[in-house]
Amino acid sequence: MTQTATFRSILAHEPIPSDDQHGYLHIQGAFCPKQQRRDGREQQEEKQESYWTVETLQTALSRVFQHNFASLGFPMAATQVEVLDTVAPFTKIRLIYETPLQALHVLVVIRQRKTTIQSLFQCIDLDEHFGSRPIQATLLTQQPQLSDTIAWTRSSPPKFRRLLMRPGESETLLQEERATTRFVFVSNLLQNEHDADWDEPFWVAQAIRSAFAVDVEVFVNHKSLSKYCHLGFRSAEEAQQAVATYQGKQVEWKWAGATGTEHSITSGMLFLDYASITQRSRRRLVRGDGPGEPSRSECTSLTADVQIPGLVLIPDFVSPEEEAVLLAVLDGPHAPWAPAQNTPTEGGTVKRSVQHCGYVFDYRTADVLRDRSNSGADCPPMPAVDRGDKTLEEYLGESVREGCGWEVVAGVIERVRRTTFSDEDDGEHSYKTINQLTVNRYAPGEGIGSHVDTPSAFGDGLISISLGSGIVMEFNCVQEETKGLRKQVFLPPRSLLLMSKEARYSWEHMIVSRMTDTIDGEVVRRGTRVSLTLRTALDKNGSPMACVESHSFPPCWGNPNLLSPLATPDCERNHVHAVYDAIATQWHHTRGKRGVLWPGATQFLQKLPPGSVVADVGCGDGKYFPAIWEAGSYVIGTDISLPLLETATSAASLCDEGVPESRRVSEPRRHLRNRPAIAVADCMSVPLRTGSCDAAICIAVMHHLSNESRRRRCIEELTEVCI
Ligand SMILES: O=C(O)CCC(=O)C(=O)O
Ligand SMILES: [Fe+2]
Known part of the structure; x- marks a missing residue:
């Protein structure tokens, strides 16, 4: 849960009539039907197109709350249901009950049962798709004179100070x-x-x-x-x-x-x-955004008029053909959108869809995840051009003609790296170190909160290419002398925007979540915009990180296995597999044959009913085989290292030479060891049928798996062969 979201539980933040002893309950959520998007996710119905009005909602809710719905467990009917928002997705509803205790009961039911909006409307047979998130319920105070709209923000030093302010206060x-x-x-x-x-x-x-x-x-x-x-x-x-x-x-x-x-x-x-x-909040006061204050300034479409040093807009940076191919690959049915991530700036999760290449940007910590082998930090490499003798433009032209989407992504990134941006005061610059790509997809109504991209995470020079729909980006000055100044720039489709120097560090940028933009006086409806943000991720010393790139496409990200544990990371390949392959013989002689076993493992094996089939995943040179046989069980061993397995089958492993007396297989069981069943296999994908074994052991393997998702996957495999 993010900082902003935690304040959802603020109590008593809505003025209520002062009259009586009634109980007041606020319920919050998106009380508006949702459409299923192509990618299966939910999307709030666009308000202009929705038949769903305050009245429809009011009627539906009254049916829900003015009856005692046993299935929902509501113990009593509300005397009144009020929709407090006037526009979709109608997030605030006020329920009035006869007594505070009744309201409290309903609150407890909603919270304990995690009642969803879907379940509310299902019980009156409303055949629509609503959100599946639990409703948020809050009991309102009985002290009406106290509350006003209150703005909370994240803590700033000293740690626990927070703002509480009333609109209109100077x-x-x-x-x-x-x-x-x-x-x-x-x-x-x-x-x-x-x-x-x-x-x-x-x-x-x-x-x-x-x-x-x-x-x-x-x-x-x-x-x-x-x-x-x-x-x-x-x-x-x-x-x-x-x-x-x-x-x-x-x-x-x-x-x-x-x-x-x-x-x-x-x-x-x-x-x-x-x-x-x-x-x-100070800024809010300075720029006068309170009630009755002048409304937002109008957008200018030319950055020349906007005059933020370091802000450069290049129209038509990509051609319409390139745009079509880019959209097909980045927004097509196989687009590898990352799972929703938390962001403290937008009250919970990133609403728009995002993809990362090169390095993942973690919205929760506002930092780049630098160690790509950590769980969650795994993302496709940067697409790179492999153009042979062709010029970049020839390569791009050919890739467009052949509809090779990833090649076009790679080519456009390369074009950006080669572009020289000139600045009147500061000469010429190019951004060759770009090593990170974030693709954002903004459905109409979606935006991005006001922010400066973390300076320690990314170097100077943020580049944003707009595809599909144009959009208005807003810039808010955070520099002391001109704080609160605000400018708006229209980013046309296919344009490139560079934010560098002052524009990058002294101004926050944002995209307001709304359905329309006013561009030079004209109200324009937004379509879906896909943007490519190109940046240079920095290491902890402020130097550009290595560019992790690949020119084999599509980059290893067949969604939904974006974070697939199945692919063996290089560190395991080089520092585990190769090592065991190289030392297999010595290993067997110095370790395996000595037959030192873990008592916990042998006890486990001895407790198995005789005749059990045991999978020994990561069996190495078959060190545990004698113990399994001795317990009267059968073993199937798997290991990734063929040389190690060879030592398991070698004559040496089957005779008792050098093996301590206590570890030798007794005469009646000798026949079991003659032909050990072994296979070269990856413990991420054990080639044994589900439920084919009675037990599985996996000894001294887990610490060789380099991330959590791989360790989990291995455990799942072990469980599966035994179920
Ligand atoms: O979509 C854009 O153009 C801007 C994205 C952005 O500001 C970000 O990802 O930090
Ligand atoms: Fe940004």
Whole structure:
């Protein structure tokens, strides 16, 4: 779960009518039908095309919530259902119940059963495809005067300070309030971090409210329940009073559980501080994006007008024919889209699809995964040209004519490396060290959050080629003097955008998630855009990483085995297989024949019923064969090293010369050893039928497998031959 997502569990963030004792429940999700995309993933229906309106949704939800649906376990009907959003995908719904306790019951049902939007609508026989994610449910506070829309951002040093601000508050006011805002951060909530009862934000909120004995909003997130929370008091004075009273004290948290049982636990020594302002919200204030403020500036299509030093737009960098071939391979049915990854910038996961070549960019850590042999860091190499005597353009032309998609990707990358970009102030530059490609696919409505590409991960010179639909990219200045300045640039299809120097480091770039762009006054509907982002991944010293490339296509990424454990990594080939092949004979004489076995393994073998068939995966020179035979079982041995297996079959291995007495096979069992059943095989793919063995052993093999997915795969294989 990402930082932003954790704040989903904020309690009490919506103003509600002040009248009564009703219970208010917020449910969140995408309450709008989804289309199945070609790649099988879900896509929210485009709002313009959807028949699904606030009214349809309101009617459907009323049917769901104004009945007691036994199948869903809702214990009571809501007295009112309100759709709070006015546009698809309608994410916020408010349910009003007769009493807070009723609302609480429904909350518990939704959370415990992980109720999905699909299951909600299924029960009224709505024949549409909705999301399969659990609904998020939040109980609303009874203190309407406290809440406003609140902006949270990630922590910035000092660690626990967070912003809580109300729209319309001026920066000066916030600055003044800084010392004593009405918002307070409280840490050390628990003496014992693992207090089992304290596991539900609702109880936490209840206990804190009753301990502070004044109306207070409680902001907790699931991950930090045991550690900290934020409190919103009605005034700075009340906050001040609370800080003075509770600083360094221990308090007794008391709450009534779902069944009414009283609970109580003791806090740690509380630490309280006022919440502070973060940069992001400051920027919002500077650029005046609050309610009633002037709306966004219009987009200019020419970078010349935009004037961000280091920003260069080259129209028609790829030809329409090249574009068609590129789209066919990158966005076709076999496009190797990576699994969704977490990104803290966009509230959970990257919504658009992404592919990486060369090195994976990890959105969770905002860093490049430099060790390609780690699990999750495995991705196709950079496609490279192999053009013989042809010029690059001849090679590209031929590849386009023959529809060789990967060759065209490789050729275009090479064209970028050879392009010289000129800069009035700074002379000429080219980016020959490009070693990383990220392909982004933006369906209409999808975008990318505002960011500067991690400077320690990528060098100067970020290049983005747009294919398919054009799009407006927005630039937000983060340089101190001009912070908050914002410019928009239209990136036409087939153009190349270079962000270098100031444009790369002092401006964030983003693509707003929306269905249309306003380009020079005209509203233009977005289509699907596929972009190629080319960058130079850096090592920890800031030098370009090696370019991992291949000119055999398609690069080894037959999706869905993008991270296939089946391919033997070079490190295993060179440092395991080759070594055992080379030392097989010595190994057998110095290790195998000495017959030193692991007691755990021999005990296991002895416990097997006589007559069992045992797979010895990675059997090497058959060191365990005598123990298996001696236990009255049969063995089938496999190993990747033929020389090692040869020693298992050699006369030497079958006679007892040099073998300690205790490891020799007794006379009645000798016949078993005459013809050991062995095969050269990779333990990633054991050539034995499912369930054909009674037991499997795999001794001193696992540590030779160089990543987690390969180790897991080996264990799966072992299990499979025995089921
Ligand atoms: O799609 C683009 O043009 C930009 C992508 C981007 O900014 C990124 O992947 O960091
Ligand atoms: Fe970027």
